[in-house]
Amino acid sequence: MTATTSIRLDACAKTFANGIRALWPIDLHVRPGETLALLGPSGCGKTTLLRIIAGLEQPDSGGRVFFGDSDVTLEATERRGIGMVFQNYALFPNLSVAENIAYGLRVRREDAARRSHRVAEMLAMVHMTEFADRPVSRLSGGQKQRVALARALAPAPKVLLLDEPLTALDAKLRETLRSEMADLLARLQITTVLVTHDQAEAMSLGTRVAVMSRGRLEQVGPPQELYDAPRSAFVAEFVGSMNRLRARLIDGRVELGGDTALHYRPHDVHLVNESDAMPTGRVVARFFLGGVTRYVVELVDGQRLIVDAFGRSSASIGESFGVKLGRATEVGNAVTHDAHLSD
């Protein structure tokens, strides 16, 4: 069983030597055993935050990193007891699969018997037993990802850090490995921080998700909370798709235009007979995605809405419909960027 720990960041900011500010002061708490997904577009500072946790970057003065009660801010990476999976895996090309997994155990001077037992255990865990002696240069992307995960977990780290671990893989493989990884993390109960720009990855792997934008935390919470109650327009639009409709609701009737905005998820908007609902609109684009068909509908005043229709749906481009609006999503007031968000 892994001795896991909490992670706490106090006012961790980062300005690089060239003056570029990657992070504004961030407070964050990762509970023992949970998986926190750092989600955001590229350049939002999520990888820098992960590297600060790993000790690969130092926060600006005043920033503090705690593992449990210990202040590890000044501890070198090699003394933090972490396991890390890098975006391009960074497997050692001069070592075989088994030797890569054994690396951390050798560093800790584990005796040969314990080492080979642990390597066999890790190989079995990631279904790579038959590849033990293979040079890593002869592995596929998915196999490399598995070896990287086994290598990071072999020394039983207190904290697991995953930097875009599935990004380099094709879509189908990504889906398979995502579900394998979700099983594994749930089983191991190790404190994990996962960096990703893929919302599906963040929401399926993260116990909680921290959405980041331009070096700041926008919102931290369970995936469903972010989806149902986004605290800012950025979160609303980054987590899932969101329609922003300039309109007002007056006695249940929709009046288009004005300065106020209503937010609707695409699956909360429905296409019905033209006479059954107001406002009306015309289909201008249609994307068949398998289980769902996505329509772009232009309303009478020119505003456009995305509508998801589940199951078989055969509306065609140019056809007119009534647009029935379901539950509006409450988007909190724009979060002031100086606020420090915590859980």
Next chain:
Amino acid sequence: MTQSRPLRFYAQLALTLATAGFMVVPVIMSLLAGVTENYFAGLRGGLTLRWVATVWNMYDATVWLSLRIALTCLAATLLLGVPLAYVLCRHSGRTTRLLEELLVLPVAVPGLATALGLIIAYGGLPAFRTSWWFILTGHVLFTLPFMVRACLAVLATTDLQALEEAAASLGAGFMHRFVTVIIPNAVPGIVAGALTVLTLSIGEFNLTWMLHTPLTKTLPVGLADSYASMRLEIASAYTLIFLVLLFPLLVGIQIAGRRLAGGNKPQ
């Protein structure tokens, strides 16, 4: 059925063989001269190892000194060059670029000038000036850039930072990372650099001629001496010893490099 080869193939083959012959024939002639009784009589005069024995009796000290200097020079360039290549690779800034350029200066400047510089700077230290360490200093100055460049070329193609960070995340301190990650990934460069350093040091004449004393004569200096003052057979036998000495060393380094590299194949 084999297809008949085009005329161009035979033309290229002939050109290759002619070029190889043009380069190899003088070497073979020289080697043969070292084992013939009389070069001017040719093979009809008979073969002998007499000249080789004579050279060995007269110049064996130069052979051992050259070997000692070359191997020490190799050790020094490995100890200085590999870490230096690592630093230049990891910290590519204006200062490191300048350092890289400065490092190549001894190659660009004529050997005689470098030797003169060394004599002016350290000529006042007689113990150093008259020892083989003085020649070694010249050789290290001259060969270090070749070791650094060879290692740098290989290291630059590897994502060193990622590999090092991975090793650190697994608990490896700097020295451990250097030995288990950096060096194994630099092996092809180290082997290429070692071959160059060894051959350059053993064959170095310009610098060495200026730096040597009668008691610190190296193989090439002795060779020049024998060309100038002995019969042709003796000088040729000397060349033969030179090649016999160098060949196993070069093959040995290649084999050691291949073993060290292990599974280190390009990804």
